[in-house]
Amino acid sequence: MERIAVYGAGTIGACQATLVIGNGLPCTVIGHSEEGLARCRAAVSQNWDDLIREGLASEKNKRAAMAALTITNDASLLTGSSFVFEAVSEDREQKCQVFRTIGRYAANNAIIASCTSSIDAEELAAMMKYPERLLIAHPFQPVHMLPLVEVVRHNKTSDETLQRTIALLKRLHRKVVLMNRSVPGFLVNRFAQALFREAIYLIEEGITTAADIDTAVKYAMGMRYSSIGLMEYFDAVGFDLEKRIAENVYPDLCDTKDIQSLVLQGLASRKTGQASGGGFYDWSGKDADDFRYRKQRPYFEGIREWCMPGE
Template identity: 30%
Template sequence: MGHGIAQTFAQKEYSVTMYDTHHSILEKAISQIQSNLDTFIEAGVETEESIKKVLSNIRISLDLRSAVKYAHFVIEAAPEDLMLKMNLFAEMDRYAHEDAILASNTSTLPISKIGKKVIRKERLIITHWFNPPHIIPVVEVVRGEATSQEVFEISYRLLEKIGKRPIKILKEIPGFLINRVQPAMFREILSLLELGVATPEDIDLGIKGSFGLRLAVIGPLQTMDMGGLDLMYKGMKYLYPFIDRSIEVQKILGKKIERNELGLKTGEGFFQYEQKEALAQYRHSKERDKKLLYLLKTFSE
């Protein structure tokens, strides 16, 4: 996620410093950005000349102090490990300028917990990006208990300035907005698989070729309005008792993990993939990004 976020700012002519403790990870990040930009060239979004400028806006650092010392806006994109993030934020708070905004890209954790060791809690915010961050327009902006209104508004406007479509999350709850809706769908899909209602192929095709296609144009609440809230109410009242309401993750997923069928990275998940992990991930991400860039043109109109 970090490299895609850095790329987005660099494309809008901001100077960006990427930090990590391992040089190999930073080298890989630059390589991924180059690959992303090549895809943008193929899609007509960037030119050979413009990507040179983008890459010149990015530097790398193995030293956190120097990476954040002069930064106005710092985004953490570390793994979802609370203690790791807490310690990282404590360090960023110590090294960053007193007016710097410290943002987390966490997908589930509240900023009030992440920033527990931070002194300037009013400078904390969550900006939750979605994969691939250099393409997906929406970013959730989540304020913490102590986040100032100024920091909330500055973060929102900055995201707008770099071409994103930020949404304000007005309450700090686990998962925020999108990552509460997605698992609800995943839970029902896994339940349908366990019940043998349909194959993985037909489930994915069914969703992509129906409401999945429609959602980029008409949102779920607009869909309800268009269908008629009275009719929606009747349909929901009938179906709700049959929809999975379990609080435990379905066994089908646990069994996949036990068999090391972890998806693309192991060559098999619900589908089978090429055994060469790096090549498979490269091809799938390239294909995905080209299609998303095409859809983004429609979404932006």
């Protein structure tokens, strides 16, 4: 069995740890400040409270899971770890330092799975003394709830590293998509950016509103592609009809390569989204707990697959 650690005590690290201990496996989280460790422990505890509220876990499960969790600033506790999720910020210098620290303390055959969402796998591999033991395992937030992980290899990733990573992710009940090389945004963020660009364009042109775009996505696209895949749908419609639709739509799609004016205006006015209280929506009147719940709701059923501790 892999001995699992998470390097990074932020939101991704806390949720990754929740997933590991939620499947009955011990986990060590390495942070860098006492404040960060406290936030991490509180976040993991809140994740369990949400599961308990939904009837998906018990207080007994939570106690057993929290007992399997070590949160520390002492990197020497990586000693013996055979699989490390790297979940620090998207700072190349910091990641390079973290890779060196993991190499100093972790097991000789330890795999490093970077949770990066934007850095090329080849670039990360160049930071490694043993690049064959590195790949990207990019999760999605909330990490412990949303089952998909994008696994990205580079030209030196060994088959053993790939096989061990996929085996562990399946043990954690993750759905894996494999990419043989990096492209900016990997898969999901490429799709998301294409949608964001078109949506912002439609708002800027006065064609519709953010609320109506969200309604269209939630009650058509989101529902459709949650039961059948995007390319399954393309095949179901058929190449002939999709070709005719594309001929009508492609010429009118937004194809800007620049950041759009609505985003730049938001940055200038400091209305930058939920954290600032305003963005495309006025967040001052929104219920933060309700929003957190709605973000998790589609994934609650998958928790029933977990091998809960304390059973």
